Amino acid sequence: MSTLAVHHSVVLCEGLLTPRQRLFCARIAAGASGAEAARQAGYSANAATQQASRLLNQAKVRQEVDRIVADQQRLQQAALDRMLSKVETVYSHAIRQRQCAAALKAIEMEAVLRQSGARSLPQAVSPADLQDEAEAPRDDDIQP
Numbered sequence: 001m002s003t004l005a006v007h008h009s010v011v012l013c014e015g016l017l018t019p020r021q022r023l024f025c026a027r028i029a030a031g032a033s034g035a036e037a038a039r040q041a042g043y044s045a046n047a048a049t050q051q052a053s054r055l056l057n058q059a060k061v062r063q064e065v066d067r068i069v070a071d072q073q074r075l076q077q078a079a080l081d082r083m084l085s086k087v088e089t090v091y092s093h094a095i096r097q098r099q100c101a102a103a104l105k106a107i108e109m110e111a112v113l114r115q116s117g118a119r120s121l122p123q124a125v126s127p128a129d130l131q132d133e134a135e136a137p138r139d140d141d142i143q144p
Helices: 003-015 017-028 032-042 047-056 059-096 100-115
Strands: none
Touching: 017 032, 017 047, 017 059, 032 047, 047 059, 059 100
16 A cells, blocks of 8 residues: 555544534534534533534644635635626726726626635726727727
């Protein structure tokens, strides 16, 4: 058996959680207190605080909570970045269509999303996008 396979099976044996422990981890990651998470996971209400303390002292439980939180943060970051990308597209379209109110609303939304951690780069608006409509070529002006 390779070193990687041995390591993988050791991690699997050490990292196994019972269904109750997995539920406890999920509730902790969702923001519940230790005692509340223990009760929601089906542990005795009378000993919920002590059970939560015991569980949170186990490395495998802490690692699972950390993994769940990291997964949630990655999903939220991806969602924020997708929303920002859409807002940037709306902004670019609004500028090209000379819709100032829509462009300003997109700027406001971009600010909110960036404060929330969105991090995609804004699309560049070229000077050609800002041409006066009179200067911009029209379909009926193009000669075949």
